[in-house]
Amino acid sequence: xxxxHTLPDYQIHPVGSPPEGYPRRVVPDTFAEEPFLPSYSQxxxxxxQHLLRNPAPTNTKAVWHELGRLAAGGVAHPGVFLxxxxxxxxxxxxxxxxxxxxLRWVYQFNPTQPRLLSGEGVQAIFHPPFDxxxxxxxxxxxxxxxxxxxxxxxxxxxxxxxxxxxxxxSAAYLAGQFFPEETFSNSGEKGWQKVEKNRKRILRWxxxxxxxxxxxxxxxVYYDEDLAALLALRDFAQDLEMRQKxxxxxxxxLLDIALNSFRGVFGSTHGRAYGNTKKWASQEGTTxxxxxLFGMGIFSGFDNMSAVxxxxxxxxxxxxxxxxxxxxxxxxxxxxQRMGIxxxxxxxxxxxxxxxxxxxxxxxxxxxxxxRTAELVLRMFDRFNWYENSFFAVFKKYRxxxxxxxxxxxxxxxxxxxxxxxxxxxxxxxxIVTYRTPDYMLxxxxxxxxxxxxxQQHIWQATLAPNAVCFTTHPGNIxxxxxxxxxxxxxxxxxxxxxxxxxxxxxxxxxxxxxxxIRHFYTHAWLPKREFDEVVERGNWVFVRKGKSYLALYSHLxxxxxxxxxxxxxxxxxxxxxxxxxxxxxxxxxxxxFANFQQRILAAPLRVYGLDVEYDSPAQGKLRxxxxxxxxxxxxxxxxxxxxxxxxxxLSVPFEVSELNIKAKSESLRIPIY
Numbered sequence: 108x109x110x111x112h113t114l115p116d117y118q119i120h121p122v123g124s125p126p127e128g129y130p131r132r133v134v135p136d137t138f139a140e141e142p143f144l145p146s147y148s149q150x151x152x153x154x155x156q157h158l159l160r161n162p163a164p165t166n167t168k169a170v171w172h173e174l175g176r177l178a179a180g181g182v183a184h185p186g187v188f189l190x191x192x193x194x195x196x197x198x199x200x201x202x203x204x205x206x207x208x209x210l211r212w213v214y215q216f217n218p219t220q221p222r223l224l225s226g227e228g229v230q231a232i233f234h235p236p237f238d239x240x241x242x243x244x245x246x247x248x249x250x251x252x253x254x255x256x257x258x259x260x261x262x263x264x265x266x267x268x269x270x271x272x273x274x275x276x277s278a279a280y281l282a283g284q285f286f287p288e289e290t291f292s293n294s295g296e297k298g299w300q301k302v303e304k305n306r307k308r309i310l311r312w313x314x315x316x317x318x319x320x321x322x323x324x325x326x327x328v329y330y331d332e333d334l335a336a337l338l339a340l341r342d343f344a345q346d347l348e349m350r351q352k353x354x355x356x357x358x359x360x361l362l363d364i365a366l367n368s369f370r371g372v373f374g375s376t377h378g379r380a381y382g383n384t385k386k387w388a389s390q391e392g393t394t395x396x397x398x399x400l401f402g403m404g405i406f407s408g409f410d411n412m413s414a415v416x417x418x419x420x421x422x423x424x425x426x427x428x429x430x431x432x433x434x435x436x437x438x439x440x441x442x443x444q445r446m447g448i449x450x451x452x453x454x455x456x457x458x459x460x461x462x463x464x465x466x467x468x469x470x471x472x473x474x475x476x477x478x479r480t481a482e483l484v485l486r487m488f489d490r491f492n493w494y495e496n497s498f499f500a501v502f503k504k505y506r507x508x509x510x511x512x513x514x515x516x517x518x519x520x521x522x523x524x525x526x527x528x529x530x531x532x533x534x535x536x537x538x539i540v541t542y543r544t545p546d547y548m549l550x551x552x553x554x555x556x557x558x559x560x561x562x563q564q565h566i567w568q569a570t571l572a573p574n575a576v577c578f579t580t581h582p583g584n585i586x587x588x589x590x591x592x593x594x595x596x597x598x599x600x601x602x603x604x605x606x607x608x609x610x611x612x613x614x615x616x617x618x619x620x621x622x623x624x625i626r627h628f629y630t631h632a633w634l635p636k637r638e639f640d641e642v643v644e645r646g647n648w649v650f651v652r653k654g655k656s657y658l659a660l661y662s663h664l665x666x667x668x669x670x671x672x673x674x675x676x677x678x679x680x681x682x683x684x685x686x687x688x689x690x691x692x693x694x695x696x697x698x699x700x701f702a703n704f705q706q707r708i709l710a711a712p713l714r715v716y717g718l719d720v721e722y723d724s725p726a727q728g729k730l731r732x733x734x735x736x737x738x739x740x741x742x743x744x745x746x747x748x749x750x751x752x753x754x755x756x757x758l759s760v761p762f763e764v765s766e767l768n769i770k771a772k773s774e775s776l777r778i779p780i781y
Contacts, residue, residue, distance in 0.1 A: 117201060119169045119194050121186035125162070128182050133409075134160040137391065138573050140370040142402025142433055146313030151418050152397050153181035155491035157406045163187050164408045167201045169414040171206035171335075177216065178232055178419055182678040186243060188212075192248045197260040200498075202354070204412060205272040206252065207335050209245050210281050214343050215419060217242075218492050223285060226342035226350060228421025232401075238548070244754040251292045254279035254301070256491035257466075258294040262345050263497040267470035269323045270332035271313050273753045277336045279342055280735030306346060311468065313352040315456065316359065317780045318763070320446030320752070322472045324378035330360055331392035332415035337667040338420045358425060358778050362769065363434035364397060365504045366442045366755060369548035372402030374539055376694040378447075379563040382593030386633060388573035401432035405573075430771035431757055440543045442755040445748075445762050447536040450479050461488055461565050462754075473562075476529035485509060501622060508732040531590070538748050540604040545570050546656040551609050554747045556612060557601030557734065560623055561623060565588050567602055567609050569690050571653040575638040577660060578714050579611055579688050582627045590623060593633065599626055600688075603738040603747060605727045610716055614734050615684040630662060630686050635677035636668075643705060649679065650705050655695040657704045662686040687720050688711075697726075 125131070136157055144150045156165035159181045163172040170191040173183040191209065195202045214223050216232050224231050235397065253260050254275055256267070266275045282291070283301030290297060296304075323329045336385045340353035367375035371387040383390045389407045395414035398404035405413070413483070432441070448456050450472070458465045466483045474480045494503045497625055512518040522529060543552040551567035561583070568578040583590030583597030590597055613630045636642050639651040649660045662681045669678035681688075691708060697706045707725040714721045731739040738745040752762045758769045767778040 116199060117167055117204065117214070118165050119167060119187070119710060121163070121169075121184050122189045123186040125184045125186070126182050129159055129184055130162050133162065134671075134772065136398075137403050137569055138371065138399060138405040139332050139403050140544045140573070141435075143398070144402060147400070147424060147429075150402060153206065153416055154395075154406060154414060157243070158726075161408065166410060168410065168412040170212070170416040173214060174216070175207060175418060178358060178415075178440045179475060180757045185241060190247070192244055195248050195252060198264055199262055200255060200265055203263065203266075203271060203278060204212070204332060204335070206278050206617075207247075207274060209248065209338055210278060210285075210343075210414065210418065212231070213242070213245055213249070213285065214281070223343060225760075227340040227417070228423045232419075232423070233480065238618040243480070246286075250289060251283045252278075252282070252288060253293050253643055253696060254291075254305075256487075256493070260293060261492060261495045265498055267467055268329075268486070269331040269471040270326075270336075270468060272471050273309070273336045274332055276305045276308045276312065277340050281339060282307060286346060294355065296497050301646040305413075306349065307339065307469075308464070310352065311457075312471075313349070313356055315468065316356050317352065317778075319448050319456065320359070320444075321363075322378060322448045324446045324534070324539065325363055325373070325375045326377050326379045327375075327393045329379055329392070330408070331365065331396065331411055331413045334360060334396065335416045338413065338416040338422060338452075341422055342420050345510065348468075349486075354422065355778050358421060358428065358776065361424065361428050362431070362778075363444075364393060364403065365428050365505070366440075366444070366753075366757075367539075367550060367581055368401075368403075368432065369407070369543055369570045370572075371397055371401075372548075372570050372573050372576075373397065374548055374568050374576055375550035376537075376539055376567055377563075377565040378537070380565040380594065381563065381589070382591065385565055385568065385578060385593065386574070386576070386635070397432070401429060403432070403435075425774070427749050427757075427769045427771045427774035427776040430774050431769075434771065436545045437756070438544065439606075440541075440756060441748060442539070442541040442543075442753070443751050444539040444541070444753050444755075445536065445751055447534060447541070449536050450474055450477055450533070453479065463490065468760045473532035475532060476517050476522050476525075477533055478526060481518055505621065508665065510696060516606060518763050525617065525621060527558065527668055528560045528622050528624075531595075531623060531668070532562040534564065538727040541605045542604070542675070542695065543605075544697075546654075547607075547658070547692045548697065549607055549609055549690070551602050553603055554601060556599050557612070559599050560620070561590055561596035561599040563595045564599065565610050565689075565733070566596065567604070568693055569609070569658055570653075571656040571658060571692075572585070572638070575633065575651075575653040575656075576632045577632060577651075577658055577690060579613075579630055579632045581613055581615060581630050583623045585627070597623060597627060601734055603732050604743070605724075605730060605738070605745060606741055608722075608724050608727050608730065609690045610720060610730065611688045611690075611733045612613075612720070612723070612734055614718055621731045628684050629682040630661070631681065632666075632679040632688065633677060634660060634679050637676065641701060645705065645709060648705075648708060650701070650708070652701045655755040656694075657698070657701055659689075659691045659693075659704070659708045661689040661713070671770065675732045685718060685719070687715055689722055691706070691724060691726065693726065701758055725761060739764060
């Protein structure tokens with residue numbers, strides 16, 4: 108019988124003492140705002156050397172660090188592998204992150220089965236990490252895992268969000284491919300049956316991402332997980348169609364990052380983000396990967412596995428995407444982008460509200476209690492025994508009410524009446540604007556579900572340097588689950604952006620809620636004084652300077668700084684149910700001195716009428732925007748929802764298109780969609 112060591116959630120601490128020569132202390136890396144080495148091969152070598160100098164982190168991705176150490180010719184800690192297998196066997200949430208590290212270990216570091224290496228350029232690493240007993244233990248873990256919610260066992264695994272779905276299905280596929288004739292002890296299936304079942308699921312997920320992009324849009328947390336799964340399929344899947352489509356989706360993800368990053372900071376709007384990842388660029392899940400691929404970012408090891416996956420993969424970064432990422436000195440770059448689908452149009456994308464397999468894809472949008480999906484999702488609760496899953500504890504509490512509503516056919520009307528609250532997790536179609544100059548970047552999700560509850564959506568951000576950032580939120584919860592103080596929003600604002608100017612309007616109301624009642628009637632901005640070189644307060648405006656970059660932040664309601672705790676002199680609070688925030692960016696190259704920037708802003712007429720504002724921006728002219736109605740610029744309506752998949756200097760195509768043709772400098776790239 109396998110002994111399982113007790114482990115805290117989301118932490119993997121090595122079992123036993125490290126081997127001789129294993130590093131004991133962290134040697135931190137430095138943030139690179141310019142490409143720190145000119146070629147990928149040089150950056151890969153630097154990354155692997157960084158891994159050799161550092162012990163594994165104690166998070167769910169520790170095993171990836173050890174794979175990188177082995178690839179670099181170093182000594183790995185057997186206790187990290189053992190603790191990782193314990194974590195997976197215990198069916199802890201995020202076990203899929205660790206499981207993919209184990210799968211890459213048995214595929215790529217296995218001298219007995221080199222035939223399993225399928226992807227072009229990927230090399231077997233015949234440096235045996237440990238003894239045969241530990242490898243056999245890994246095989247038992249793979250064969251005994253629960254890969255999909257229809258398999259036996261009660262657990263609190265999250266298998267359905269966009270990143271987890273591809274992680275679990277690709278893990279099942281690759282495990283089945285590795286052991287085609289073995290019986291998987293939890294499900295009773297043969298490996299070849301897992302391959303057959305999950306091939307369909309994976310191809311559908313890949314097709315939807317190619318056609319519509321990501322519901323977890325521009326996530327500097329979850330793109331890391333997507334990339335690890337996709338690289339595994341690209342490198343190891345024996346199905347040619349799957350490998351090619353996985354590689355094309357990798358291209359798309361990296362294109363997203365390249366278009367929406369500023370000097371190594373993935374400081375854009377995000378479909379899912381957390382407070383720490385928004386505040387501190389070194390804690391982004393993708394920063395190790397961007398430093399490896401693009402040369403900008405930091406090897407932090409905070410929460411990353413895709414950098415090691417790239418370093419071990421045969422994947423070649425297209426020069427066109429690298430050129431876009433490094434085109435940071437272009438005078439201005441405006442990117443408009445659309446991603447995701449509307450649930451009202453699900454059939455258009457081949458999804459049915461009556462089919463459980465489709466329900467798993469609908470849950471990649473986290474459409475739990477949407478009026479069109481509620482009945483289907485509750486059927487899934489019954490089938491998968493999800494009432495016992497801790498992620499759905501709130502549903503278990505209301506199980507008696509759910510039974511009554513289903514029996515009386517009142518479920519859909521109630522879901523519609525409380526959609527603003529029950530669908531706060533749901534991520535439907537989003538329109539994105541990102542504006543970048545050599546000195547700053549501003550990014551937003553424009554006119555995105557204003558007045559709905561939010562969960563982890565990050566609606567807008569201004570970035571001047573790695574930690575010199577600004578954004579606003581409405582706190583949902585203070586502590587506890589998201590939406591919390593800084594992650595997500597209790598109520599989503601209505602936002603519009605015109606290049607370097609963003610307007611965010613908050614309208615907070617007491618409304619009936621079952622999930623997150625509105626208890627906090629204030630909005631606030633993250634603007635850490637210590638990260639800027641100058642801070643000036645004039646009336647309702649706060650002006651900050653970082654080097655030669657400038658930011659002006661306006662609140663219609665009076666504001667005050669937090670004076671206690673970790674948010675001291677970083678949190679700017681505006682009490683009140685309704686507020687209008689305006690942020691305008693500029694630079695020395697655009698307007699001269701910081702004093703001149705302040706004078707121009709302060710002299711600009713600004714009028715607020717309830718939830719409407721008129722602002723004569725020095726850079727963009729007269730802007731008029733409100734809780735309802737269009738955005739007007741100098742009297743002309745600005746289309747907040749143009750029908751574009753991408754519209755930027757490198758490619759411009761409508762939302763539904765058969766291929767993407769990207770051109771950057773002298774490089775080009777074609778990505779087929781269908």
